[in-house]
Amino acid sequence: MTSESAGDFYSGEQQRGTLRRVRSQNSQPATEAFSRPVEHISLEKLIGPAASAVFKAFEDLGDRQARTQLRVSSRVRQILDAIAADPVEPGVTHPAEPLLHGGPWLAIAPTLVEAFQEHSTARRSLLLLIGRLDQSDYGSPIRSLIERGLQDEDEFVREAAVRATETLGSEAKELLRRHSDANPWIAKYVQRLLA
């Protein structure tokens, strides 16, 4: 398809081409890029840094009963397991979804995000899952996770955070109005949501 026919075809409202070109300047040589897996996370790798953070978070929960801690621990473990096995993709149901409902795990969710510092795919997956919760049931922990996601250094994570705002209700616009994204594609997506 030529540029001319493309012009006829679409009104050309997206800036994505700019993004792609900017990204490709910084990309690695093809052979190197191909020799590196996208980002496969072993559960051990994921659990390693998360474990101490989760443990600390349990302590922060104070005098809650050991039973609650066990339940949270088991739930978190299952969530991590599912995310590590299969990154969350838009449009596709993920095995971790039912695990997020109604669990007290959200109390330590911000800590989990912190623990995922080295794993942008896991942070992105977590935000995509959060975007699937009925957010009116969860309130401020969700909002702060999305807020943090919007500030993430990784554009894929920021995109997931913008997606998550789509189910946030009236608070979303307030969050998005304050968000200015350096990535033109995300900026356009945000504008679209604010329109």
Added chain:
Amino acid sequence: MDVLIRKVNGLVWTSDRHVCDVANVPATLIQHKRELFARNCELSFWHLNTTDPTWEDDAFLALLGVADRLDTIELAAVNLSAFEAAGIEIESSTVDTRFPSLATLHRDAVKLDGKRLVAIAELLNDAILQQCTRLRTREELIETLVRGVGTRRLAKAAQLPKDMKEALAGRGIN
């Protein structure tokens, strides 16, 4: 104009123009590029004619018809002749969709090896660079679904996944 459309997940489209420099890249390796995910050496597309006034709605409904979550969708369109010029074989294929009238539009690019997958990656990437893309947000997709019901392309809302069903119920459609 006959085009083939495929969903691209926003920024997750990671095909790299450099991949064309890599000869004989194993298909299994390309499968790790999430969006260029091929099973059994096939990659599915939808074939639409852009002279049809409803083609855009059809495209999104086709993608929603096989999705199980109501998430923002971005699609890229490639001219059918570009596929043919790249020597990529296209076959009609069957798909289990909630929009029966769109089922006949489903196509598979077949007999894919590393070289052909790379060619497809390039064509899709060119489509993105040339802005042959369309994005519909969750809210816009709900409107698309509502129109799908209105034009009877969606026979029964009850067949939809839970979140799509709930979104339609919010518009008084059950």
